Amino acid sequence: MKWKQLNDGDLRSFAVIFDSGDEVVRDLTTxxxxxKLTAAQFTGIGAFQRVTLGFFDWESKDYEEIPVDEQVEVVALLGDIAVGADDAPALHPHVVVSRRDGSALGGHLLKGTVRPTLEVVLHETPAHLRRCKDKETGLALISI
Structure with a gap:
């Protein structure tokens, strides 16, 4: 992974470029x-050699894993960053990927291994955002 800061203002923007073999969720969290990002949003495009999507199951209050063990295009990667209960930055990424035949799959991005690249643009936002555990779902949701 390589990165470059795109501006010198109070609210930073970054280009974060992932290489083949990089694991996006882990590396973007790091x-x-x-x-020291406390609030940000990001977008990205590129490709994965394999990806695990998640679908939140309301009954079990957990993510069902959807493994996609094939080369796919990242049509859209969207997400935000906020601090969690431990005061560490926490990602909330969603992704849409397309298969060779053009069919699309999407969901919460649980894990994605890049091949050959993934280009992410990240922008800090002016307010610090905090995630708190929601009693009904068990999810860490942004608290306003």
């Missing part, structure tokens, strides 16, 4: 921790 990047957010190193940069």
């Amino acid at each position: 990047f957010a921790q190193e940069q």
Whole structure:
């Protein structure tokens, strides 16, 4: 993974470029921790050699894993960063990927291994955001 800060203002923007073999959720979380990001949003495009999507099951209050063990295009990667209960940055990424035949799959991004690249643009937002555990779902949701 390589990155470059795109501006010098109070609210930073970054280009974060992932290489083949990089694991996006892990590496972007590490990047957010190193940069001390407390509130940000990001978008990205590229490709995965394999990805695990998640679908939140209301009954079990957990994510059902949807493994996609094939090369796919990342049509859209969207997400935000907020601090969690431990005061560390926490990602909430969603992704839409397309298969060779053009069919699309989407959901929460649980894990994604890049091949050959993934280009992410990340922008800090002006307010610090905090995630708190929601009693009804068990999810860490942004508290306003």
